[in-house]
Amino acid sequence: MPIISPHSDNPLVDGRQSDRAMMVRRGVQRLFSDLRLSMVPELSLASGRRADLVALNPAGEIWIVEIKSSIEDFRCDSKWPDYRSHCDRLFFATHAGVPTEIFPQECGLIIADTWSGHMVREAPEHRLAATTRKAMLLRFARAAADRLLLAELAAG
Template sequence: MPIISPHADNPLIDGRQSDRALMVRRGVQRLFADLRLAMVPELALASGRRADLVALSESGEIWIVEIKSSVEDFRADHKWPDYRQHCDRLFFATHSEVPAELFPVECGLIIADGWSGHMLRDAPEHRLAAATRKAMLLRFARAAANRLLQAELSAC
């Protein structure tokens, strides 16, 4: 499932996202669309990390979803705590074949397939500071606007 990137380096061509991870992302995106959340996948953060999915609620709350496609994928990842500094709520998303008890209870948990997702556990809130929120909102808006422009230009 390609995304539009204003840069020549499309983040989905780097080979890091498996078909299974993209399936989980589609399910989460459909769940979040039902919850009326706006989303930007593969958003670069100020820390240099790249969030799998960033969502924005109607009230301005920022959620980050870290997608894990296997037990090994989770165990190899030591960067996920860094995402907390960029969001109000942090979630993991996976599929039904990955044991739910693997994921830390201080994060939300979503189980998804290619058609939808189910929020197994809500994420606790940890409100962002005003300056961090503004920076994230600008990053989100600029990425979304740039991708929309690229989609329009590529359609010509």
């Protein structure tokens, strides 16, 4: 086994996330933690897409947050409408350096930095069908449990 590996052992970081995107994610995670939401970052969906952050609120609603770190990041992304079929509420999250008017009004909006986030606009509710909700809850729970096990094994 090599001492140095070009591959990350962290399943939450695959090298595609910029420093800005990670900063936004940390801020959103702190905001959601204050709101008592449970979260799983980088969750693979049944569609084959991967959501930047999936959260579960105390009422059982599933929220997806799509993180955009720049205008270019938003403009070259056409996959975000697909996330709506996997959540009750869809949000965009970005930082203060990105103009908020580029984001669609039919989605929630969060501005975040390293320390926290601010919900600029609530996301409208689009209730999931019961079968989709169950599938998402199972996907969420299995990912969270698998990651906890990996963390415990890595800690020794």
